[in-house]
Amino acid sequence: MGKGQVTKEHIIRQSAGLFNTKGYAGTSLSEIIERCQVRKGGIYNHFENKDEIALAAFDYSFAQLKNLLSEAIATRSTPADKLLAICDVYVMLIEQDVCEGGCPILNTxxxxxxxxxxxxxxxxxxxxxxxxxxxxxxxxxxxxxxxxKEVDVEAACSVIIALVEGGLMQSKLFDDSRYIRHCTDQVRAYIKGSLVI
Structure with missing residues (x-):
């Protein structure tokens, strides 16, 4: 990998945390430059503008989330256990800050x-x-x-996502992991009560 590509990836990685924590409007180009420790020209060698950096940063953050989910799911054997593993990842997002700023989908x-x-x-x-x-x-x-067999797949997906993302939002808002734990407990109850035979 060439030096230019290394620099570009460094900018994306460092910017991802800023955008996922402070948002697009709250992140300035000067903050990106300061965090990345590159010159303004170094930024513009790789990106036309802040929008391009923000899109690349979102893609990077989402890839991080997907990796966390994939790793958690890979250790489970049954579909129910795989769904339960997702709960564990969302708790980790709050309690271990494994993806700086939390869920990039929710934040964005x-x-x-x-x-x-x-x-x-x-x-x-x-x-x-x-x-x-x-x-x-x-x-x-x-x-x-x-x-x-009668499970409405789309509705089940909506319920699970709404609970984990809602719990994540509340926990971020109140700096308290009990909200994500309440919501993931409800996901577990939903899976065992409404999905599992």
Whole structure:
């Protein structure tokens, strides 16, 4: 990997934490320069503007989240256990700050629902990818006769996402992990009570 690519990836990694913590509007180019310890020209050698950095930073943060989810799911064997592993990741996001700033989808969606259309679109695509992966796990559970055949897959995905993301938002807002724990407990109860045969 060339020096230029190393610098570009460094800028993306360092910016990701800023954007995911402070948001697009709250992150200035001067903060990016200071955190990355590069000159302004060094930024513009790799990115046309702040928008380009923000989009690359979101992609990086979302890739981090996907890796955390993939690693957690890989250690589980049944669809129900895989869904439960997702709860563990969301608790880790709060209690261990494994992804600086928390969930990039939630943070980007909240800030850009009426703001930055490209970032909103990125968050929509990321959420769609997450929902698709959840749906695949639920369908697998139905096929394996672990989950009820009458389960509405889309509704189940919505419930799980709403609970974990809502719990994450409350925990971030109040700096208290009990909210994510309450919500993940409800996800566990939902999986065992409404999905599992």
């Amino acid at each position: 969606a909240v800030e850009n629902d009426d703001g930055h259309p490209l970032l909103k679109q990125r968050a929509q695509l990321a959420m769609t990818e997450l929902m698709t992966a959840l749906g695949k796990m639920i369908r697998e559970g139905i096929e394996l006769h672990e989950f009820r």
